[in-house]
Amino acid sequence: MKITRIATYGLELPFKEGAYRCRNRTETGQTNTMVAISTDAGLTGWGEIAPLGAFYSEAFAGGVRAGVAVLAPELLGADPREINKLNRIMDAAMFGQMDARTPIDIALWDLFGQACELPLAECLGGRDGEDVALYRSISQDTPDVMLETARRHLDDGYRRLQVKVGEDPLLDAERLERVASLAGPDVVLYCDANGAWTSHDALRFLDATRSIDYVLEQPCARYGENLIVRRACSKPMVLDESCDSLDALIRIRNDGAADGVTIKMSRFGGITRSRLARDLAVDAGLKVTVECVGGAQIISAAIAHLCLSTPMALRTHTVDFHNWMSVANGEGFPDVVEGRMAAPRAPGLGVRAMQETFGDPLFVVGEDGS
Numbered sequence: 621m622k623i624t625r626i627a628t629y630g631l632e633l634p635f636k637e638g639a640y641r642c643r644n645r646t647e648t649g650q651t652n653t654m655v656a657i658s659t660d661a662g663l664t665g666w667g668e669i670a671p672l673g674a675f676y677s678e679a680f681a682g683g684v685r686a687g688v689a690v691l692a693p694e695l696l697g698a699d700p701r702e703i704n705k706l707n708r709i710m711d712a713a714m715f716g717q718m719d720a721r722t723p724i725d726i727a728l729w730d731l732f733g734q735a736c737e738l739p740l741a742e743c744l745g746g747r748d749g750e751d752v753a754l755y756r757s758i759s760q761d762t763p764d765v766m767l768e769t770a771r772r773h774l775d776d777g778y779r780r781l782q783v784k785v786g787e788d789p790l791l792d793a794e795r796l797e798r799v800a801s802l803a804g805p806d807v808v809l810y811c812d813a814n815g816a817w818t819s820h821d822a823l824r825f826l827d828a829t830r831s832i833d834y835v836l837e838q839p840c841a842r843y844g845e846n847l848i849v850r851r852a853c854s855k856p857m858v859l860d861e862s863c864d865s866l867d868a869l870i871r872i873r874n875d876g877a878a879d880g881v882t883i884k885m886s887r888f889g890g891i892t893r894s895r896l897a898r899d900l901a902v903d904a905g906l907k908v909t910v911e912c913v914g915g916a917q918i919i920s921a922a923i924a925h926l927c928l929s930t931p932m933a934l935r936t937h938t939v940d941f942h943n944w945m946s947v948a949n950g951e952g953f954p955d956v957v958e959g960r961m962a963a964p965r966a967p968g969l970g971v972r973a974m975q976e977t978f979g980d981p982l983f984v985v986g987e988d989g990s
């Protein structure tokens with residue numbers, strides 16, 4: 621099997637809720653990039669990435685698209701099932717830029733699953749259970765508004781809430797208290813500062829919230845600051861933004877810096893290295909959250925498959941980004957039921973890309989392209 625054509629598409633994905641605020645910045649939607657890799661066997665694999673503006677991670681839409689334009693010609697003619705080999709080709713062609721590799725690597729896995737006639741969860745280690753719990757983020761706002769947002773998510777069946785904090789620690793403590801006042805014993809609370817606090821802020825927040833049961837997520841941006849917080853923290857703590865490479869994950873494990881890690885696919889260049897990181901974290905006994913930074917059904921399918929193939933005892937929750945968006949890009953994704961997400965049963969990602977709604981490709985290499 622050979623790659624004959626790579627087409628790149630882009631969509632605007634406005635948030636259903638209008639605005640999303642974290643790390644003290646507001647975005648009203650995301651700009652995604654989708655890659656379709658076609659072969660001489662008549663199969664096409666799809667991948668997606670949707671950065672959150674340009675402020676959240678190293679990724680931004682223009683950078684992703686420029687990176688895909690550099691990488692795509694390198695892959696023409698290669699066998700898409702030889703995924704590690706193709707990742708080495710991308711390593712040789714481009715230093716870093718994991719975000720640009722992400723939609724390509726996911727599309728290769730979609731092809732691999734289709735070629736094996738197996739859903740990706742089965743290719744990535746085997747489905748452990750039927751579905752995974754979802755969390756909903758409660759965007760930064762006044763404590764009253766955050767309380768109402770929490771109420772809506774609980775009414776919709778979600779049982780894991782991620783309270784966005786990272787501003788004044790005493791205001792943040794009030795936000796958590798209000799949300800916690802609604803949460804019964806079946807609700808799990810995370811407090812995610814997205815690295816926006818100093819260690820000083822984080823220690824004040826911890827002191828003000830001693831009596832509440834929650835998991836602390838990425839209090840500070842710098843690794844050393846998080847180690848200071850970790851030493852004073854009696855709550856379970858997870859690192860997200862600090863877990864941005866396999867090296868970082870090994871350091872977190874060796875330092876005992878967290879009880880869990882978040883593996884965001886776009887930081888690891890797609891499924892291949894995210895799976896490696898997932899397996900390493902599982903072997904170290906760390907709790908694992910597999911997710912990404914946004915997008916619609918195509919990336920949600922990739923997340924669902926990798927998540928469901930993570931041992932149930934060590935996976936935490938994930939996120940249904942496609943339900944945050946007012947635009948869809950795939951059909952065949954199982955409905956979210958009672959705050960839980962399953963993975964498609966069809967081969968590969970198992971979703972049909974709604975190509976007819978994407979407009980013309982941004983650029984094409986191979987066949988009818990250059």
Ligand SMILES: [Mg+2]
Pocket residue numbers: 812814837838860861882
């Ligand atoms: Mg986080």
